[in-house]
Amino acid sequence: MQLDHAARSFRYYRNAVERHWDPHDIDLAGDLAAVADLDDDALFGLKQTLARFGAGEQAVTEDLTPLAVVLDDVEDQLFVTTQVYEEAKHTVFFDRYWDEVINAEEERRGQERSSPTEDRWFNEGYLELFDRNEAVMNRLLDDDTPVNRAVAYCHYHLTIEGILAQTGYYGLTRSYDGETYPEIPVLSGLIEGLTKIRGDEGRHVGFGMAKLKELVASDAVDTDLLRTTIDELLPLVQATIPERDEDGPGPSPTELVGYATEKHGQRMNQITTGSEDIPSVEELTSID
Numbered sequence: 001m002q003l004d005h006a007a008r009s010f011r012y013y014r015n016a017v018e019r020h021w022d023p024h025d026i027d028l029a030g031d032l033a034a035v036a037d038l039d040d041d042a043l044f045g046l047k048q049t050l051a052r053f054g055a056g057e058q059a060v061t062e063d064l065t066p067l068a069v070v071l072d073d074v075e076d077q078l079f080v081t082t083q084v085y086e087e088a089k090h091t092v093f094f095d096r097y098w099d100e101v102i103n104a105e106e107e108r109r110g111q112e113r114s115s116p117t118e119d120r121w122f123n124e125g126y127l128e129l130f131d132r133n134e135a136v137m138n139r140l141l142d143d144d145t146p147v148n149r150a151v152a153y154c155h156y157h158l159t160i161e162g163i164l165a166q167t168g169y170y171g172l173t174r175s176y177d178g179e180t181y182p183e184i185p186v187l188s189g190l191i192e193g194l195t196k197i198r199g200d201e202g203r204h205v206g207f208g209m210a211k212l213k214e215l216v217a218s219d220a221v222d223t224d225l226l227r228t229t230i231d232e233l234l235p236l237v238q239a240t241i242p243e244r245d246e247d248g249p250g251p252s253p254t255e256l257v258g259y260a261t262e263k264h265g266q267r268m269n270q271i272t273t274g275s276e277d278i279p280s281v282e283e284l285t286s287i288d
């Protein structure tokens with residue numbers, strides 16, 4: 001066996017090993033002190049966003065494995081093992097945050113301990129988006145065709161990771177990093193965890209985009225398929241952006257929908273324009 005060290009998947013695999021991090025190393029003590037300054041509405045909004053992130057990470061951990069079964073190249077398989085492991089770590093980070101920050105703060109306020117799995121955090125658009133993702137990923141096990149692979153990458157890597165999650169990091173980071181909204185308490189452990197997660201997601205999105213670009217370049221799929229697939233999913237992404245006041249603290253729903261739309265345009269352009277390169281891992285996850 002001779003591994004191709006120059007292959008994108010192998011380089012992403014190595015990058016993942018070199019940038020390994022442990023969700024249990026992040027200090028959350030400062031966050032626990034800071035959330036005491038959030039009023040009940042703001043704490044509710046934070047919980048809703050964290051619950052959606054956590055459930056999303058858990059769903060993508062479970063739903064990636066069909067790709068590990070169908071991919072042929074060993075370099076791709078090496079990469080996918082790192083992705084499954086990283087999605088598992090992301091799931092654990094949000095679970096730990098709920099336990100050590102959210103539940104601890106609820107106890108301090110004399111409130112009942114909530115769970116991130118309660119139905120009240122999710123809406124129909126969110127559930128539909130992840131149900132569809134699970135279905136198109138599982139379909140690869142029975143019917144592994146170029147078109148079905150393209151649809152799977154469009155759902156998983158491009159829409160959920162490349163647009164939805166990216167918009168979520170943007171909203172959370174802008175809200176709680178202390179720079180844009182100095183009146184909102186700084187959640188430094190959350191920001192540190194999100195920064196690590198974003199670094200991982202840059203590789204995941206880069207992998208999916210590169211696979212889509214290959215499929216388009218080889219004429220195995222038409223760019224119209226990518227456009228229609230993502231256009232059908234975008235309303236579900238928009239429905240997932242938390243409902244709240246336009247002029248409350250933090251980025252408004254309109255700003256977040258605008259951000260998601262802009263990300264969508266950039267990703268499509270990078271895939272469908274032959275002369276455009278897939279951006280570096282850092283660029284793929286930069287907030288601005």
Ligand SMILES: [Fe+2]
Nearest residue numbers: 057086087090
């Ligand atoms: Fe993730």
Ligand SMILES: [Fe+2]
Nearest residue numbers: 087161201204
């Ligand atoms: Fe990911």
